[in-house]
Amino acid sequence: MEGRLVTAPQLSIAPFTATILGSPRIGPNRELKRATERYWAGRIDQSELAAVAAGLRRDTWAALAAGGLDSIPVNTFSYYDQILDTAVLLGALPPRVKTVADPFDRYFAAARGTDEIPPLEMTKWFDTNYHYIVPEIGPDIEFGLSPEKVLSELTEAQEQGISARPVIIGPITFLALSKPVDGAAAPIERLDELVPLYIDLLQQLSAAGAQWVQIDEPVLVTDIVANPAELAERTYAALSAATERPSIFVATYFGALDAALPALARTGVEAIGVDLVAGGDNAVAAVPELAGTLLVAGVVDGRNIWRTDLRAALGRLAALLGSAKAVAVSTSCSTLHVPYTLDPETELDDALRSWLSFGVEKVSEVAILARALREGPQAVEAEIASSDRAIASRKSDPRLRNGDVRARLQSILAAGDGRGPAETRREQQNARLHLPDLPTTTIGSYPQTTEIRKARAALRAGEIDQVEYTKDMRAEVASVIKLQEELGLDVLVHGEPERNDMVQYFAEQLDGFFATQNGWVQSYGSRCVRPPILFGDVSRQKPMTVEWATYAQSLTHKPVKGMLTGPVTILAWSFVRDDQPLADTANQIALAIRDETVDLEAAGIAIIQVDEPALRELLPLRSKDKGDYLSWAVGAFRLSTSGVSDATQIHTHLCYSEFGEVIGAIADLDADVTSIEAARSHMEVLDDLNAVGFSSSVGPGVYDIHSPRVPGTAEIAESLRAALKAVPAQRLWVNPDCGLKTRGVDEVTASLRNLVAATAQVRSES
Ligand code: GLN
């Protein structure tokens, strides 16, 4: 019999089997960062920048195809940010930006501002360390489609022979993440206006030859909109009813869809992506509505760097097989959040290396799992065996468990928080420190001058040794102390010249962490960070900051603050082990910081600041999980700060002024002095704190360090007088709103001179 008919149930054959939701775009060696910054500096022109971008896209697609993916995301490239791209797509740039004629420069003006145009705000992308540009939706915004970018990237990929799947941000997520301005209603209320634009876009993509389109709706896993399931069903029923459209794949990530999953499945969309890493197995608990849908199962962690346990992942995939029409394998989210590849990491030991998986390696994990689904697990036996070995090696590595740390932690936690009541502490600290009312201080760092950067580069290049470098940094400390004395500040700092980064500096000195050589990830725009990897139990071998603090203290009779980074911030800005609860890891870091505070105190340091700028960043996406998080986060901070006597003053610094849901937690930190970013909304911040019964000292930033502008004396004095209406002089500190490391020496000197003068003026008025 010839031409045997295929009678296998077509329904179970997935239209694609292996994909990822998006990929990094800064370039394996940050080529896009460099080119963009050169364009901004006027050193290359648009066509040169565009050529770098096109080259990166081409290489990315080629690598994804070669890696074994059979559907490849395109339009995940961005010159700055995907939400800003979506604002352009939907004609939603604010009027002040539309005055810039050139589209390229208009785009960058929205992101970064110009001399005349203030930029749009930027904020964190869900609970990641990526930041997106917040679209402003005023009453005068008229949406309109500008699909040039996505269409041209689709064509470009097709010309390269790529099985391309354009990716766009969905209308619900776009509006939910936008902010209303000029008295406009909540942007989400304009959802129905966007639906016809998306239908138009779908049809244009179909006409351009797209078989599939991926529409990202991460907001559906959060409580940001009140009724995600209903919005999802309404919107996607409408989009899927369009004729002449590509198949629709709605991608969600960073959590479980809950009720929005059956709601989406009831619409006519062809595929739904679920994050089985953040959402857990319950992310697809018995949803009969999925029977007609392709389930794109995000089993490979897209945002952490651990190698996938292939055997376990395969088990999870097998369990899903009956629950949907077909199953495809994917990363849990875009791999934007992890470094490109392990290749350049030559300094890792073999064990450590075998536990890791960066962007390229994750693609291969997806491809292996998909092959196992298509051909049976025996087809990838060798790969599974290798994964088993890596998982076993990680589990049994002695560096993962430090009995000493665990025992000490247990006994300290059992003994409870030993600090006395706030009032007693205040009395003892006053008697020790003799500070005036309205004490003046700074947040820690002073300008990272050219000399500092030169010395760091010379150290890296081997031109100077550690001894020489330390000498240079001490000279810098001495000059910063001298400056502060001349200015007449009351509580001094050493200026942090020796620190490249407030987390990396500690990670490099603690056991349980290691640093990558080239593990860059995009933080925002052209800005990249290289988060340390926290892989094992954390412990401190020896004091980390004591010499710097005591050296600075030896140069002055005024108190010098010891300066530490808090446990939650160290956790938030690292890649963190996934084999124990975050709370346990936070406590281990806290113990190391606590040991440092005890050593600082013993060395005669009377004031210690433990910075927690990231406290709000790790807040879970669902309200029901927030209380638990805040309780362990506050616990870790208190563990890190409660080893010192009542006479030692604990400061903390937080980098935001809209406290929202963390306001109660800030009071619970129980620091003696809290400095906060408040230059823009002084009174509100203090009123918010008063409303939760906060009764410790507070330093609402009296000027904005994010701008080069020097604040006038009268202006600062005015802001202090306003603050005094909410907080008595005995509890009010005077400081800038954040560290000064990004500013120039002259601006800083002039600003602080005015800050001290304004304080003297206001003191004399009482
Ligand atoms: N102490 C740090 C500094 O002054 C705090 C930085 C921050 O808040 N992000 O630089």
Ligand code: ZN
């Ligand atoms: Zn700050």
